[in-house]
Every structure is written in structure tokens, then in C-alpha cells.
Amino acid sequence: MAGDVWRPPFSTGKIVEDYRLLKLYLEVAREKGREDLVDKALISEEDVNLLRRLSSAPGVTAEDLVNALEERFYERVDPDIASEALSRAGINFDGDTARRIIARILAGWLVEMGEELRMYRLRRSWEA
Numbered sequence: 001m002a003g004d005v006w007r008p009p010f011s012t013g014k015i016v017e018d019y020r021l022l023k024l025y026l027e028v029a030r031e032k033g034r035e036d037l038v039d040k041a042l043i044s045e046e047d048v049n050l051l052r053r054l055s056s057a058p059g060v061t062a063e064d065l066v067n068a069l070e071e072r073f074y075e076r077v078d079p080d081i082a083s084e085a086l087s088r089a090g091i092n093f094d095g096d097t098a099r100r101i102i103a104r105i106l107a108g109w110l111v112e113m114g115e116e117l118r119m120y121r122l123r124r125s126w127e128a
Contacts, residue, residue: 027085
């Protein structure tokens with residue numbers, strides 16, 4: 001059922017295999033009338049510019065990029081909305097952990113987007 005898989009624009013699934021939790025986060029935010037949180041969860045031009053700067057460092061890996069970008073998105077994710085979204089998926093975490101999970105998905109999406117925009121090529125661990 002690969003055709004039924006939801007992914008945001010410019011995502012590839014190379015880093016984030018499943019975007020359902022992000023979709024739930026966006027749905028919960030919309031239900032609560034929090035379009036501001038939806039906007040914060042979308043990739044901005046500033047995010048892409050930061051990714052461009054980070055990815056130009058020699059020897060930087062996809063994991064390095066995700067780790068660095070996670071912190072940026074963490075501040076933009078609401079812990080209560082994140083916790084409710086995960087709860088709807090049958091995953092119960094405190095707000096801080098839920099927030100970190102959604103932030104990591106957003107960071108992975110941005111790194112995937114960078115490859116789609118041809119800023120770099122993600123390599124698998126077995127590739128030279």
C-alpha cells in the first residue's frame with residue numbers, strides 16, 4: 001500500500017520512513033485552531049539557508065545535520081499538541097519527549113528536502 005503513504009513535499013523517506021506522526025501533529029494543531037503551529041512546522045527559506053550553511057562543512061553527515069536541525073525545530077513544536085498527536089497514534093510520551101520526536105521528524109524532512117533540491121547527495125552507510 002505504498003500509494004497510501006502520506007509524505008510532505010520534497011520528502012523522500014530516506015531519513016524519515018514514516019511521516020504519520022507529523023501529519024497527526026498538523027491535524028491536531030488545525031483542530032485546535034493553532035495555524036501558527038502549522039506554519040512553524042513548515043520548512044522556511046531560513047531553514048533551507050541554515051541547512052545550506054551546515055551542509056557545506058567538510059565531513060558533515062546526514063545524522064550530523066539532523067542532530068543540529070532538531071534543536072532548531074524543537075523550539076517551534078508545541079509539547080501539548082505533540083503529546084496529543086502521539087497519543088492518537090497509540091504512543092504515550094510526556095510533552096518534552098513528544099516535542100523532540102516531532103522536531104526530529106521535521107529535521108529529517110529538511111535534510112531530505114536538501115537532497116531533493118540538489119544541495120548534496122545523501123549516501124547510505126555502505127556507499128563510498
